[in-house]
Each structure stands twice: as C-alpha cells, then as structure tokens.
Amino acid sequence: MKNFGTGRGAFAAALLLALVSALPAAARAAEIAVKIDNFVFTPQKITVKVGDTVTWTNADDIPHLVVATGHFRSQALDTDDKYSFTFTAPGTFEYFCGLHPQMTGSVVVEAAAPKAGATQ
Amino acid sequence: MSANDQDHDGMSRRKVLECMTWAGTGVLWTVAGGVPTSLGLVGEAMAQTSGFTFLQISDSHVGFDKPANPNALGTLEEAIGKVKALKAKPSFMIHTGDITHLSKVKEFDDAQQIISQAGLQTHYVPGEHDMIDENPGHEYQERYGKTAKGAGWYSFDQNGVHFIGLVNVVGLKAGGLGNLGDEQLAWLADDLKGKSASTPIVVFAHIPLWTVYEQWGWGTDDGAKALGLLKPFGSVTVLNGHIHQIIQKVEGNVTFHTARSTAFPQPAPGTAPSPGPMKVPDDKLRTMLGIADITCKVGNARLATIVDTPLQG
Numbered sequence A: 001m002k003n004f005g006t007g008r009g010a011f012a013a014a015l016l017l018a019l020v021s022a023l024p025a026a027a028r029a030a031e032i033a034v035k036i037d038n039f040v041f042t043p044q045k046i047t048v049k050v051g052d053t054v055t056w057t058n059a060d061d062i063p064h065l066v067v068a069t070g071h072f073r074s075q076a077l078d079t080d081d082k083y084s085f086t087f088t089a090p091g092t093f094e095y096f097c098g099l100h101p102q103m104t105g106s107v108v109v110e111a112a113a114p115k116a117g118a119t120q
Numbered sequence B: 001m002s003a004n005d006q007d008h009d010g011m012s013r014r015k016v017l018e019c020m021t022w023a024g025t026g027v028l029w030t031v032a033g034g035v036p037t038s039l040g041l042v043g044e045a046m047a048q049t050s051g052f053t054f055l056q057i058s059d060s061h062v063g064f065d066k067p068a069n070p071n072a073l074g075t076l077e078e079a080i081g082k083v084k085a086l087k088a089k090p091s092f093m094i095h096t097g098d099i100t101h102l103s104k105v106k107e108f109d110d111a112q113q114i115i116s117q118a119g120l121q122t123h124y125v126p127g128e129h130d131m132i133d134e135n136p137g138h139e140y141q142e143r144y145g146k147t148a149k150g151a152g153w154y155s156f157d158q159n160g161v162h163f164i165g166l167v168n169v170v171g172l173k174a175g176g177l178g179n180l181g182d183e184q185l186a187w188l189a190d191d192l193k194g195k196s197a198s199t200p201i202v203v204f205a206h207i208p209l210w211t212v213y214e215q216w217g218w219g220t221d222d223g224a225k226a227l228g229l230l231k232p233f234g235s236v237t238v239l240n241g242h243i244h245q246i247i248q249k250v251e252g253n254v255t256f257h258t259a260r261s262t263a264f265p266q267p268a269p270g271t272a273p274s275p276g277p278m279k280v281p282d283d284k285l286r287t288m289l290g291i292a293d294i295t296c297k298v299g300n301a302r303l304a305t306i307v308d309t310p311l312q313g
Helices: A006-028 B072-084 B105-118 B138-144 B182-192 B223-230 B282-291
Strands: A031-037 A040-042 A045-049 A053-058 A066-068 A082-086 A091-097 A104-110 B019-023 B026-032 B035-037 B052-057 B092-095 B122-124 B154-158 B161-165 B201-204 B236-240 B248-251 B254-258 B293-299
Touching (some): B052 B072, B072 B105, B105 B138, B223 B236
Parallel strands (some): A045 A104, B052 B092, B092 B122
Antiparallel strands (some): A091 A104, B019 B026
16 A cells, blocks of 8 residues: 555544544433432442433532542532533543532443544 | 550659639630649639640631521620630730631621730631632731741740640532642651650641541541650640531540530530531520530540539520
8 A cells, every 4th residue: 555645645534433433422422310319329229321411410419529529520519510521541430529528429421332443 | 545654754754734614605714834824614613723724716707697607707706705704814815716607808808807806816727618719718817827838737835835826618529638748748747856755835727637427527637646746745635626516535645625616516426417608596596505504624645524614594
C-alpha cells in the first residue's frame, strides 16, 4: 500500500468511523436516577455503561454531598438539588456522602458494546 | 474507658465537675477556684459566684428554612436574647459547630451579626455544615480559624481550666464516623504534655467524641484515641453538639454531654428512619430547642440528678 495519498483517506475514514461509532453510543447513553432519601442512596448499587449519566437528587431536608474520592465530588446538595456525573471509563466507583460518611453507594460502570472497527 | 485510678490522685484533690445546667439556649457553667461547679438556669437570675461561667451554644444552622423550623435565624436570636438577659455575665461562649446550614457567606454573616450581640468572646469549632463551601472550609477558616492549627483546632486556659477545641468534621472517610486524624491527635498529645493530672480539662468538638449511635454516624472513629490521651486527668468534660438533643454520660473521670440545637430537633437514636430534622408541632418546637433544661449534679465525680425544666409553655 502506498503511503502517499492514503493519509487523507485514512483520516477521512477514521473521522467517519468516529462519527458512526459515536452515534449509536450517544443513542445508547442512558440517564440513571439515584434518589437520596432518609440518608440513603436509592438504589444503593447501580450498574451502568460507559457514557451513561447518573443524576443524584436530594429529597432530604438536610444537605448531602456525593463524593467518590479521586473521581468526582458534588457541591452541597440542598433539598431537591441535583448532581450529575457522566461515566467515561469502566470500573467500580464507591462513593459516599461527604457530610454523612455512613451513607455509601456504588456505581459499577461496564464497558460499552465494542465499537466496530475501533482502532488505537 | 476503664475505672478511675483513684490511688495516686485522691478524690479530695480531684477537681471535679459538680454541677451544670443545660438549657436549649445554652449550657451555663461555672468554675470556681479552678473547679467547675454549679450555677443556675439559663434565663433565670444567676447565683453569684466567685469563679467564672461559660456558655455553650450549638448547631444554629443559620440558613435552614425547612418545615422543622422555617426561621432558624430567629430562634438563634431568641437564644442570644436569653444569653443577654443573664444576670451573671458568662466569661465567654463556645459554639460547637454547624454555625451555618450551607456554609454560605450570608449565613456566616447573619450568624455573626446575631451571636455578637451577646457581647461575649466566642470560641468556635466547625461542624460539617460549616465546611461545604466551594473551597471546603475556606469561609470558616477565614473567619474563625486564622490563629488555630490545622483545620481549626486550638487550646486556651481560663482560671486554671484547660480548654481544647477539636475538629472532627474534616477528612471524613466512606463508611466512617467523625474523624480527628493523626496530625490533630499528635498535636493533642503535645498540648497535654507536662500538664498536671489535676488540671481540669474541657474538650469541645462538633460530633460526639464517643459513639452515641453508629448507624447514624453519631460518633468519632478515632475519638477513643483522644480520650486515651485524656485518661491521666482527674476531671475531663467533653462537650459536643451535632445530634440536636441532650445526651450525657459519665465514664470514669470523663463527663460527656451533647447540647441541643438552636435550630431544629433531631430524633432520639433509632426512633426514626433517619436522623433528619424532626418536625414537631409549632408550640412544641421551642421546648425541643432547649427551653427544657437538664440539671446535672456531679458529686464526687458522679452525676446525681437530671431535671427537665421547661422555660416556656
């Protein structure tokens, strides 16, 4: 294969591939709700896919914070305040309330379906 | 904690807390000749004393406006009104944290504006609600922590009593309780070094230093380490807030107390699905904020009586 001339084509193909693979991923990305109620994250453990967004909503009359050390930290959420985080990497994210650390939860993030033709 | 070691010190020499009175507005203490002893009720004419008194207020949660108390600033003002009316002026006040509800600048400003009306020097320790500004703890530190160590701990002496303000609301870990941390514990050990065992010690912090109710996070993970350092001392008084109700116990030479809130009550341990603010009938609110008081009499280092005395209604 000749290198000259394929560079531009390869770039265009990669761009196309990126667009094509991004579209179904975007279509699949889900919004998952976690309610904070009576000092409990509900559901306490959730499983999501890479690209999904989790939104915590505080239903208590006392503020809470959502903290996964080293990963994400919300501001103080007063009553009815929300905090969203989009998970871009697989893994298990243990989190807790920065105000009431006895409150814990976890988000298991699974890899999205393999993208056809994905390259390095 | 274990039993007293009464051998080398002797009860007669031990400077013990004899009596203290609690009211929702605050807890009034008197210390005569270096020994904490009894005084009267907050809001009543004070007995004369040759020593000094100090007052504890806690959990003012300025900014809280939920059904459990739509006007927490108003009830703080009422509490400070009681303090101002005291015939015997306390030497100073301690505030055991949760000054504000959401660490907002306006909340700190409003709290300061009301609390300063007492005309008393006020020593603060932060509650977790005072550390949730965007740059956590910045606002509190700027106002109250500039001369303190670390996240805001310090000590001072008054009439022979050694007062220690600790911070157990920083560095909280998932699944854990309150936290002092190694740096603060090392400072405490150093602070106590060389102090005579007969020096009365008063320790104050926001979250109870002992485990009141683990399921609700009402305790301090490494509180036992701090209490261990205090073990040699003949009279130790531990004053906390956080749980918005009075709970007290005596263990060996250590007397533990938690103060009421000036903002809203919380349920007794395990009596509700969660420790959230407890809505009570309007005409009951002020009795839960401490219009009721408890009188504790400690004779020979033992608590004797607890009396509920409603100040209103």
